Amino acid sequence: xxxxxxxxxxxxxxxxxxxxxxxxxxxxxxxxxxxxxxxxxxxxxxxxxxxxxxxxxxxxxxxxxxxxxxxxxxxxxxxxxxxxxxxxxxxxxxxxxxxxxxxxxxxxxxxxxxxxxxxxxxxxxxxxxxxxxxxxxxxxxxxxxxxxxxxxxxxxxxxxxxxxxxxxxxxxxxxxxxxxxxxxxxxxxxxxxxxxxxxxxxxxxxxxxxxxxxxxxxxxxxxxxxxxxxxxxxxxxxxxxxxxxxxxxxxxxxxxxxxxxxxxxxxxxxxxxxxxxxxxxxxxxxxxxxxxxxxxxxxxxxxxxxxxxxxxxxxxxxxxxxxxxxxxxxxxxxxxxxxxxxxxxxxxxxxxxxxxxxxxxxxxxxxxxxxxxxxxxxxxxxxxxxxxxxxxxxxxxxxxxxxxxxxxxxxxxxxx
Numbered sequence: 001x002x003x004x005x006x007x008x009x010x011x012x013x014x015x016x017x018x019x020x021x022x023x024x025x026x027x028x029x030x031x032x033x034x035x036x037x038x039x040x041x042x043x044x045x046x047x048x049x050x051x052x053x054x055x056x057x058x059x060x061x062x063x064x065x066x067x068x069x070x071x072x073x074x075x076x077x078x079x080x081x082x083x084x085x086x087x088x089x090x091x092x093x094x095x096x097x098x099x100x101x102x103x104x105x106x107x108x109x110x111x112x113x114x115x116x117x118x119x120x121x122x123x124x125x126x127x128x129x130x131x132x133x134x135x136x137x138x139x140x141x142x143x144x145x146x147x148x149x150x151x152x153x154x155x156x157x158x159x160x161x162x163x164x165x166x167x168x169x170x171x172x173x174x175x176x177x178x179x180x181x182x183x184x185x186x187x188x189x190x191x192x193x194x195x196x197x198x199x200x201x202x203x204x205x206x207x208x209x210x211x212x213x214x215x216x217x218x219x220x221x222x223x224x225x226x227x228x229x230x231x232x233x234x235x236x237x238x239x240x241x242x243x244x245x246x247x248x249x250x251x252x253x254x255x256x257x258x259x260x261x262x263x264x265x266x267x268x269x270x271x272x273x274x275x276x277x278x279x280x281x282x283x284x285x286x287x288x289x290x291x292x293x294x295x296x297x298x299x300x301x302x303x304x305x306x307x308x309x310x311x312x313x314x315x316x317x318x319x320x321x322x323x324x325x326x327x328x329x330x331x332x333x334x335x336x337x338x339x340x341x342x343x344x345x346x347x348x349x350x351x352x353x354x355x356x357x358x359x360x361x362x363x364x365x366x367x368x369x370x371x372x373x374x375x376x377x378x379x380x381x382x383x384x385x386x387x388x389x390x391x392x393x394x395x396x397x398x399x400x401x402x403x404x405x406x407x408x409x410x411x412x413x414x415x416x
Contacts, residue, residue, distance in 0.1 A: 051090060073122075129154075130155045171217065171218075234252045276303075278301065353378045391405065392404070
């Protein structure tokens with residue numbers, strides 16, 4: 001089935017039209033306001049809570065799912081983003097869906113798009129999911145840290161006939177991840193989704209006024225294995241993006257009596273000639289007891305020349321599944337060539353409040369960065385959640401001016 005830009009709306013219409021005789025209809029939704037302010041200690045000496053150092057946007061989402069026929073389920077969601085006019089005095093930029101704005105479209109206007117619209121058919125031990133959907137694989141996945149989240153027009157086949165093993169095969173026709181436009185808003189803030197949530201093929205480019213669709217498709221194949229050894233899990237993945245790269249990911253994790261051991265290895269081979277292959281290896285050891293948990297992780301990437309691929313989410317070029325990523329120094333940092341990183345973290349779950357602190361150091365050929373993060377997450381009743389994050393980053397540039405960042409991120413969300 002060819003998944004085009006019209007597929008998702010058609011699937012949404014089909015889901016709505018199938019309302020006659022459907023069962024288990026569930027309506028869900030939510031709203032959030034996402035805000036971040038940053039003080040950068042450099043020559044400009046910008047302070048927090050000023051308009052020119054702050055980004056933010058409001059998001060509202062509404063979704064419906066239902067059992068349409070025997071073995072067939074449907075799901076559709078729509079999301080809307082709006083600056084609420086706060087760019088007039090409160091924020092300088094929106095935090096997401098700013099990347100790739102075309103010249104004839106207003107930057108701060110309301111943006112609405114269908115984020116999910118898919119059909120899921122299951123027979124015996126095989127499921128087929130077709131349409132616009134979220135994905136969760138090591139090198140191609142949906143990121144939900146921002147105000148909006150990226151999704152994919154895809155077809156996914158899942159089978160669990162083999163003992164201890166779940167096999168996955170996926171075809172991705174297009175996506176709306178921010179990497180299609182260099183993954184940045186007007187103020188160079190990471191943009192998880194494209195402006196208007198527009199969907200493009202892989203390899204797309206942006207010249208400052210319009211996006212040129214690369215029309216490259218992605219294929220992913222995975223095996224998720226839970227062998228007879230209790231509490232052990234192994235994941236193996238292979239990716240191919242037409243005329244762009246091939247990649248692999250392998251990990252193994254073991255959990256027992258509060259102990260955690262994990263190892264990861266991934267590599268990317270770019271199609272362009274003369275470019276070194278990229279590779280990363282990471283390990284993590286952790287322990288949890290009652291409401292407390294702590295862990296330490298490390299990672300290293302292969303030395304490569306300029307142009308060597310960064311091992312991060314292929315849809316955004318930003319976040320990563322690698323153990324050592326932090327808030328600012330994330331996958332785009334720890335997954336870059338010639339990078340050694342170490343990270344220690346601890347968390348405690350109070351009644352209604354979770355506190356997490358982490359310290360990370362990442363060294364590259366041209367710079368070394370230290371980051372401290374303190375995250376507080378609270379729930380107020382069943383429907384309201386609040387998240388506050390403090391980030392301190394200290395970067396020693398070996399060929400440029402050093403700088404420090406202090407940032408506060410606040411997210412208020414309501415689910416219904």
